[in-house]
Amino acid sequence: MEEAQIENKSALQQKVKDVMSEVAKVVVGQEYMVNRLLIGLFTNGHVLLEGVPGLAKTLTVNTLANVLHLDFQRIQFTPDLMPSDLIGTMIYNQKQGNFEVKKGPIFSNLVLADEVNRSPAKVQSALLEAMQEKQVTIGETTFPLDRPFLVLATQNPVDQEGTYPLPEAQVDRFMLKVTVSYPTKSQELEVMRRMSNMTFNKDVNTILTKEEIFSIRDQVNQVEISESLERYIIELVYATRSPLDYGLKQEAEYIQYGVSPRASINLNLSAKAVAYMEGRDYVLPEDIKEIAYDVMNHRILLNYEAEADGVTTKDIIEKILKQVPIG
Template sequence: MNRIITKAEIDECAEYVKICRTEVAKRVVGQSEAVDGILAALIAGGHVLLEGVPGLAKTLAVRTFADVSGLEFKRIQFTPDLLPADVSGTLIYEPGSGRFNVRKGPVFANLVLADEINRAPAKVQSALLEAMAEHQVTIGETTYNLPNPFFVLATQNPIEQEGTYNLPEAELDRFLMKIVLSYPSPEEEISIVRSNGCAADIPVRKVFSADSLEKCRSAVDAVTADDKILAYIVSIVNVTRPESEKRDVKKLSVSAAVRKNDIQHYISFGASPRAGIALLKCARVQALFAGRSFVLPEDVQAVATRVLRHRLVLNYEASADGVGADELIAKIIDLMPVP
C-alpha cells in the first residue's frame, strides 16, 4: 500500500522542478517539452531518446542537465566502427603483474550521453542494452553494477540515414520516452542567434543532489492512481496491439469506435506491458508537476505520445498512406472512453 504524500513534499519537489527549469532556460532557449520530458524521466528513473535534426540543442540540453543535476557525466560518440568494449570496458593485460585488469568504459557514469546512437552496429547496441535494462555490465566473466542513479540520454538524427542502423525493438522498449524536438519559433531563434553559439559557456548552478533526487522519486512513488486510471492505461496500451481484436475486448474496455477507425490496421506490433508501467510512471510525475497527489486522465493523455510513439511498429500501409505513430496515438486518445 502506498504511503500518503504530504503537501510539504509536493511543494518541495515543485520548487526543485521550478529552479531546474529556470537554470536550464539560461542555456536552452524554448524546447519546453524536451526540457520537461528529460526532467520527468530523470525523476522517474528512465532513459530518454531525443530525436531531431542537427542544431536543435539536443547535446546542449543533455550537458546542461548534467550540470544542473550534479551527476557524473560521460559522453559516447557512436560511430559505425565503435566496439562493445568502447562502451562497457575491457580487460587489459599487465605484463608486469602477469594479470588482466579491468578498464571500465564510459558507461560507468550516472548520466550517459549516447550521441547519434543509431550509428553503432548491433554488437554495440547489445552491450548498451544490458546496461539500460539491468543496470549492469559484464566484462570478461565478471558482472559489475552501474552507478545509482543510472540515466541514458540518447540522440538520433531522423533525416540522414546513410551509415545508420535501426535500433532493436528490445532496446527501444527500454527507453521510458521518445522526445521529438521541433524548430524554435522566430522569437526564440532571435535569442539563439544573439547568443552567438556561446550558450554552453553560461554558468548554471547545481539543483539536485543524490538526496534531493531520491526525495522526488519517493514522492512520485507515493502519488496515487485509482483502479479506473489503471484500466484506462491498460485499454490505451491494449488497443495498439492488432491481436487484441481476437480477444474479449469488452473486458478491456476498448471502444468499438477505436476498432472501427483503422488504427490497428496500420500497426504490425503494439506496445508491451512495459509501456503501461511507463505510462503510469510518467503520469505520476505529470501529476506531481501539477502539484497533485493523485493521477487524472489528463496526466495520462499528456504523456501518452512521448511514451508510446517509439513502441509501435507500423506496417507498409501506414508508410504508404503517410500515417505516423503520433497520429495513431492521438486518435486512440480521442476515441478512448475517459473514466
C-alpha cells in the same frame, strides 16, 4: 501526511521548477525536452531523443547534468565502435604482471549515446543490456552501474545512410521517445544572439543533489492513481492491439503490432511524474493523455500501407485518445 513531509515535498517540487529555470539560462526553447528528461530521471526510465542535428540535444543534457551535479559522459556512436569502448575492458599491467579493469564511459550518471543508430548491433545490445540490468560484466567481474543511471540516446531521422536502425524490441527498452522540434522564430533569434556572443556564460548553479533525486523518486512513487485511471491505461494499450474492438476500423488497417506491456507500466509511472511536477499528489486523465504520445509512439509498429498513406503513429495515438472513454 505529516507537516514536515509536506514542507519537504513542496520544497523539492519548487526545486524541480528551479531546475527548469536554471537550464533555460543556457538552453532556449527546449522546455518540453527538459521536462521529459526529468520525467525519465524521476521514474528511472531511459529516453530516446529524435531530432535533426543542431537542436541543442547535447547542450541540454550537459547543462542538465551540471544543474543536477551528476557525472556526464557523451559517447559518439560510430560504425567502428566496439562494446569494450562502451563498457570497458581488461588491460595488462606490465609492472604488476596482471590484468586490471579499465572501466568505460558507461560508468556515469547521465550517458548521452549520440547517434545510437550509427553503431552495429553488438554495441547497441551492450548498451541496452546495461540499461536493463543496471550492471555490466568485464572479464569475470560484474560491476553495478552508478546511481542514478540514465541513458539518453539520440538518433537523426533524416540521414539514414550508414545507420543500423534499432530493432523494435530494443527500442521498447526506452521509457520515452521524445521528438525534438525546431525552435520558433523568436527562440532561434535568441539562440543566435547567445551563441554568437563568444563571452556568453554557460555556467549554471547546482539545484538538486543525488539524495534529493532519490527523495523525489520516492515521492513520485507515492502519487495516487485511481483504479478507474489504471483501467483507462489498460484500455488505451489494448486499443493498439485490438483496434477493431474499439471502433477503430481505419486504424486497424495500419497497425501491424500494438504496444508491449512496458507501455502500460511506463504510462502509469510517467503519469505520476507529470502529476508530481504539476504539484499534485494524484493523477488526472489529462496527465495520462499528456504523456501518452511519448510513451507509445515508438512502441506501435505500422505497416507499409500506413507509410504509403502518410499515416504516422501520432495520428493513430490521437485517434485512440479520442475514441477510448475514460472510466
